Amino acid sequence: MQLPKGLSMTYLGHASFKVVTPGGKTVLIDPWLEGNPSCPPEQKRQDKADVILITHGHFDHFSPDLPGLARSTGATVVAMPELCWALEKHGITALEGMNKGGTIAVQGLKITMTNAFHSSGTRGEDGSIGYGGEAAGVILETEDGYRIYHAGDTCVFGDMKLIGDLYNPQVAMLPIGDRFTMGPFEAAHAIRLLGVKRVIPIHYATFPLLTGTPEALREAAKDVMGLEVWAMKPGETIGG
Numbered sequence: 214m215q216l217p218k219g220l221s222m223t224y225l226g227h228a229s230f231k232v233v234t235p236g237g238k239t240v241l242i243d244p245w246l247e248g249n250p251s252c253p254p255e256q257k258r259q260d261k262a263d264v265i266l267i268t269h270g271h272f273d274h275f276s277p278d279l280p281g282l283a284r285s286t287g288a289t290v291v292a293m294p295e296l297c298w299a300l301e302k303h304g305i306t307a308l309e310g311m312n313k314g315g316t317i318a319v320q321g322l323k324i325t326m327t328n329a330f331h332s333s334g335t336r337g338e339d340g341s342i343g344y345g346g347e348a349a350g351v352i353l354e355t356e357d358g359y360r361i362y363h364a365g366d367t368c369v370f371g372d373m374k375l376i377g378d379l380y381n382p383q384v385a386m387l388p389i390g391d392r393f394t395m396g397p398f399e400a401a402h403a404i405r406l407l408g409v410k411r412v413i414p415i416h417y418a419t420f421p422l423l424t425g426t427p428e429a430l431r432e433a434a435k436d437v438m439g440l441e442v443w444a445m446k447p448g449e450t451i452g453g
Contacts, residue, residue, distance in 0.1 A: 221453040222361075241282075265289070269332075270296055272336060292309075294312065296346060313349055322354065365388075413442075
């Protein structure tokens with residue numbers, strides 16, 4: 214599991230990650246912490262974050278504790294405009310709204326929002342459902358040009374080939390749990406479309422309904438020469 218010097222990735226469980234870049238920036242991706250049964254206790258509090266990336270509005274990505282996390286860390290939150298508007302109601306002002314196909318520079322990093330096929334919505338404290346914009350994926354490009362693709366929640370789709378052609382991610386974080394996202398069979402085809410050789414499975418094993426496994430992904434993608442499937446354990450850090 215080799216990463217460039219100074220880059221580290223910590224798996225916080227489910228689809229949540231902490232990335233520390235070679236330039237010293239801490240990036241949280243879809244940080245679902247307090248209510249996440251797979252997030253280790255010592256990781257449920259994150260005291261430092263410079264940037265928070267959100268892929269869509271479901272509770273396990275756009276978590277109820279996000280406003281408090283954004284407020285306590287002072288991080289810049291990058292998300293769909295509709296999710297930024299929802300955060301504004303909580304008094305969060307360090308926001309960068311963007312949409313699919315766009316690329317922005319944030320604190321020396323480049324963030325690109327890609328397509329994803331999934332639903333998206335927020336649930337209010339009164340149980341009401343709010344429109345969360347569309348679901349998306351994100352590409353995080355570090356100061357030295359290393360590109361990490363977090364697919365968010367999605368099915369496989371043909372234009373993943375465009376993502377590979379345009380951005381050539383060195384690592385892809387792909388959901389494999391099935392039922393609510395693609396499973397291992399579909400994720401294997403996503404790997405072929407992207408042309409990526411390093412994959413971190415996400416969005417699996419958190420609940421019994423999520424039945425996909427890294428072993429099934431390896432089997433389904435065994436024809437991909439040189440593929441590395443990094444099945445990280447919650448709390449595990451690679452690189453550094």
